Structures are given as structure tokens and as C-alpha cells.
Amino acid sequence: xxxxxxxxxxxxxxxxxxxxxELVYQVRFTKEIFRDYQYPKLKEYLNRINLYxxxxxxxxxxxxxxxxxxxxxxxxKNAIQKVQQLPNDLVAPALRIIQFSxxxxxxxxxxxxxxxxxxxxxxxxxACILRLLI
Numbered sequence: 676x677x678x679x680x681x682x683x684x685x686x687x688x689x690x691x692x693x694x695x696x697e698l699v700y701q702v703r704f705t706k707e708i709f710r711d712y713q714y715p716k717l718k719e720y721l722n723r724i725n726l727y728x729x730x731x732x733x734x735x736x737x738x739x740x741x742x743x744x745x746x747x748x749x750x751x752k753n754a755i756q757k758v759q760q761l762p763n764d765l766v767a768p769a770l771r772i773i774q775f776s777x778x779x780x781x782x783x784x785x786x787x788x789x790x791x792x793x794x795x796x797x798x799x800x801x802a803c804i805l806r807l808l809i
Contacts, residue, residue, distance in 0.1 A: 677747030678733040681740075687723065702727070704745050760806045762799075765791055 676683060689708045693699070700709045700720045705727070709720035727744035734740075734747045736754035761769075768790045773783055 676735060677742070677744050677751065678735050680731060681733060687719070704748060764794070768794065 678684065686705055687707045687709070690699075690710055693708070693710075697710070700712050701707065702709075702720075702723060707723065709723070711718065712720050730741045730743060732740075732742045732744045732747040734742060734750040734754070736751045736758075739747075739750060742750065769787045772786050772790060776783055778786075
């Protein structure tokens with residue numbers, strides 16, 4: 676779920692007294708449902724769409740900011756997929772190195788790569804790196 680100004684953002688709840696035959700407007704990527712489109716006093720749908728198009732969103736997984744809601748969602752999905760591609764044998768050693776560390780990211784990355792190089796045979800290591808890059 677993308678962050679709005681670095682905080683979680685609650686999606687709009689669907690109207691409770693919604694009739695099955697009632698025409699509604701749905702935000703494509705959040706599946707939020709609104710009754711009104713641009714009635715002067717109740718422009719909920721348009722206001723929400725305009726908010727999602729602004730570059731005020733942040734990817735929860737990567738920390739990248741100045742994204743639209745949709746861009747942040749795609750980035751989060753890609754980050755989750757890349758994390759899932761990491762072999763399970765490497766997760767525990769990497770977490771031991773990273774947890775509670777105050778080192779810079781480059782130092783942590785170097786330490787993690789050294790541990791991975793020691794534990795994995797070279798062909799497996801290269802295959803893992805290629806999977807993460809693609």
C-alpha cells in the first residue's frame with residue numbers, strides 16, 4: 676500500500692446503502708466505489724482521482740517518493756517479486772548482517788555479498804544475481 680506523505684492512507688469505504696442496480700464510479704487501481712462524479716457539492720470521485728495522480732505518494736517497500744499512486748503500487752509489486760526471488764538459503768545470513776546495523780547501505784551490501792560468495796558456488800551466485808537484475 677503506497678504511503679501518502681509518509682503515512683498509511685485509508686481507502687474510501689463503499690457506500691452502505693448501495694442498490695444492486697445503482698450506477699457507480701470505480702477507481703480502477705484501488706477498486707474504490709463512488710456514487711457521484713462531479714456534482715458540485717460532492718465531487719468525491721474526481722477529488723480522489725486527482726489525489727492519486729499527484730506526485731505525493733511514496734513506495735512503502737523502496738522508500739522512493741514523488742510518485743503517483745499507481746506508480747508506487749507498481750514499484751511495490753516489483754520490489755516484493757524481487758525479494759521473493761532471493762533463495763531461502765541466503766535470507767537468514769543477510770538478515771543477520773542487516774538487522775540492527777548502523778552501517779551505510781553500501782557497507783551492508785558489501786558484507787552481504789561476501790557472505791553470499793562464501794556460501795554459494797559461483798554458478799548459483801551468478802544465476803541469483805541475474806534473477807535479481809532482470
